[in-house]
Amino acid sequence: MIEAQRLCKQYGGLMAVNDVSFRVEPGQVLGFLGPNGAGKSTTMKMLAGFLAPSSGRAAVCGHDVVSDSIAARRCLGYLPEGAPSYGEMTPLGFLEFIADVRGLSGDLRKRRLADVLGRLHLDTVLEQPIETLSKGFKRRVGLAQAILHDPEVLILDEPTDGLDPNQKHEVRELIQSMAADKTIIISTHILEEVHAVCSRAVIIAKGRLLADATPAELERRSRYHGAVSLTTPDAVAAKEGLSRLADVSAVEIDAQDGRLTAFPSAGKQIFDSVSGYLREQGIGFSELQLEQGRLDEVFRSITRSGEPLLTDAEVAR
Amino acid sequence: MSAASKSGSPVLAVFRRELASYFATPVAYVFIVIFLVLSGAFTFYLGGFYQRGQADLQPFFNFHPWLYLFLVPAVSMRLWSEERKSGSIELLLSLPITMWQAVLGKFLAAWAFIGIALALTFPIWLTVNYLGDPDNGVIFASYLGSLLMAGSFLAIGACLSAASRNQVVAFILTVAVCFVLLLAGFPMVQDVFRAVAPAALADAVAQFSFLTHFAAIAKGVLDLRDVLFFVLSIGFWLLACSVVIDLKKAD
Numbered sequence: 001m002i003e004a005q006r007l008c009k010q011y012g013g014l015m016a017v018n019d020v021s022f023r024v025e026p027g028q029v030l031g032f033l034g035p036n037g038a039g040k041s042t043t044m045k046m047l048a049g050f051l052a053p054s055s056g057r058a059a060v061c062g063h064d065v066v067s068d069s070i071a072a073r074r075c076l077g078y079l080p081e082g083a084p085s086y087g088e089m090t091p092l093g094f095l096e097f098i099a100d101v102r103g104l105s106g107d108l109r110k111r112r113l114a115d116v117l118g119r120l121h122l123d124t125v126l127e128q129p130i131e132t133l134s135k136g137f138k139r140r141v142g143l144a145q146a147i148l149h150d151p152e153v154l155i156l157d158e159p160t161d162g163l164d165p166n167q168k169h170e171v172r173e174l175i176q177s178m179a180a181d182k183t184i185i186i187s188t189h190i191l192e193e194v195h196a197v198c199s200r201a202v203i204i205a206k207g208r209l210l211a212d213a214t215p216a217e218l219e220r221r222s223r224y225h226g227a228v229s230l231t232t233p234d235a236v237a238a239k240e241g242l243s244r245l246a247d248v249s250a251v252e253i254d255a256q257d258g259r260l261t262a263f264p265s266a267g268k269q270i271f272d273s274v275s276g277y278l279r280e281q282g283i284g285f286s287e288l289q290l291e292q293g294r295l296d297e298v299f300r301s302i303t304r305s306g307e308p309l310l311t312d313a314e315v316a317r
Numbered sequence: 318m319s320a321a322s323k324s325g326s327p328v329l330a331v332f333r334r335e336l337a338s339y340f341a342t343p344v345a346y347v348f349i350v351i352f353l354v355l356s357g358a359f360t361f362y363l364g365g366f367y368q369r370g371q372a373d374l375q376p377f378f379n380f381h382p383w384l385y386l387f388l389v390p391a392v393s394m395r396l397w398s399e400e401r402k403s404g405s406i407e408l409l410l411s412l413p414i415t416m417w418q419a420v421l422g423k424f425l426a427a428w429a430f431i432g433i434a435l436a437l438t439f440p441i442w443l444t445v446n447y448l449g450d451p452d453n454g455v456i457f458a459s460y461l462g463s464l465l466m467a468g469s470f471l472a473i474g475a476c477l478s479a480a481s482r483n484q485v486v487a488f489i490l491t492v493a494v495c496f497v498l499l500l501a502g503f504p505m506v507q508d509v510f511r512a513v514a515p516a517a518l519a520d521a522v523a524q525f526s527f528l529t530h531f532a533a534i535a536k537g538v539l540d541l542r543d544v545l546f547f548v549l550s551i552g553f554w555l556l557a558c559s560v561v562i563d564l565k566k567a568d
Contacts, residue, residue, distance in 0.1 A: 011567060048411040051567055073413040080411070084404035086334070088341040093334075100330030101412045129341075145408070 083142025219293030331422025372449025393474020462534025
């Protein structure tokens with residue numbers, strides 16, 4: 001379990017992290033979203049016990065990260081941004097070092113080493129210096145280090161940054177396979193990743209926590225939520241007609257792919273009326289689709305406005 | 318199964334990793350060769366080892382402070398600045414290990430490395446024993462004094478290396494600080510202090526002269542106060558080192 005209460009970090013006059021509170025339970029994967037420099041990494045560094053908060057408190061597995069720091073770090077695996085390690089060491093030597101520091105010994109040590117080497121497919125590069133490895137392997141060495149002691153809590157700062165699509169997929173599968181009994185925080189600015197692995201997401205911008213919701217809830221805040229998009233050869237006429245429909249608030253044509261999107265008025269369903277209208281008028285169309293909402297658009301509007309996201313209840317009011 | 322993994326001591330784990338890292342790169346070999354060549358050259362040419370006609374290692378140890386002045390900062394400059402530059406400091410200090418354990422483990426590794434280089438000067442000890450009948454007690458005391466002084470230089474270097482991400486800056490700062498401390502009891506440094514500070518302070522500074530304390534030990538007088546001076550110097554600078562790391566790790 002991870003708990004942060006009114007966490008702040010100040011650098012000179014700059015509030016890098018400003019009054020951030022959240023709680024993550026075992027079995028949850030929390031995604032940290034936010035523009036570069038938003039305070040994601042700083043928050044993670046404070047949770048990992050590397051930086052001391054300016055004010056507020058945080059606890060990992062019930063251990064305060066400042067007053068009971070060593071106990072907190074024992075039950076935590078941390079992948080710092082960029083997966084730093086010691087370049088001149090081999091992956092095996094590096095993991096042996098981590099096992100030494102973490103006090104793993106005997107059978108448990110052998111089992112854990114074999115487990116992480118297998119999970120992260122490091123067997124082929126065990127004896128090569130880490131600095132000569134590809135980015136993907138370096139990242140995997142960093143992940144291996146973080147999960148070596150089978151921690152209850154995992155904090156991964158951009159675990160898939162700079163990986164190719166196959167490697168990203170593998171890392172996501174790894175996170176999912178561990179998600180059931182662990183508390184996990186990952187930071188990312190790849191929004192598809194939020195869908196793929198996160199059960200909850202928070203959005204941080206300029207040090208402040210602006211949203212804390214499930215990916216589906218976030219999407220519901222998008223103006224694309226419930227919108228209907230389609231491709232038609234006669235886009236201009238379709239746009240005319242559709243915008244006269246009740247419950248359709250606007251119709252837009254994408255300048256790039258010519259795709260037409262009809263937006264509903266607040267809280268209305270328009271899929272049936274749109275498809276019915278098109279059939280009635282005999283307008284040819286293809287790829288008719290009900291949109292779930294677009295995370296990237298929600299992300300942009302929240303981080304640009306700097307306004308906290310309203311909860312479902314607040315929206316209903 | 319290694320001792321470190323059994324006892325689970327983080328200091329030992331850091332120590333072994335750090336020491337092994339010296340030998341994983343050419344740094345160790347270059348350093349050891351240069352150290353041995355220079356100490357030999359100084360002893361025989363500048364120190365007049367043969368010409369003196371005395372069976373002792375004074376000409377050998379006399380040059381150690383000056384050798385260390387440039388070689389020890391070369392070892393210490395990467396201690397923390399490299400960790401900060403590569404970001405591995407974030408990994409190290411988020412492991413379940415206290416700051417003091419990390420500082421001590423890394424320092425002891427660097428000290429052990431210099432100790433290895435110093436131990437490899439044993440042929441000169443064999444030579445002097447072959448040529449004459451030296452007082453081996455004095456030689457042992459000199460080796461100990463030399464090692465203690467190297468440790469003090471290293472602790473200074475560790476602290477200044479933590480202060481800078483740039484190894485060259487760390488090197489130059491360390492050389493400068495070590496030089497001042499080395500000569501703290503001599504006119505070159507004393508004159509400056511006497512010009513700007515009260516005489517009492519200048520006298521106090523003189524007490525911190527590494528050269529004075531080293532000279533006493535090197536003569537074979539193993540005074541507890543001199544040993545304590547170096548041990549306390551090391552402790553002080555390592556403490557300063559952990560404070561500096563704490564202050565600077567955020568940026």
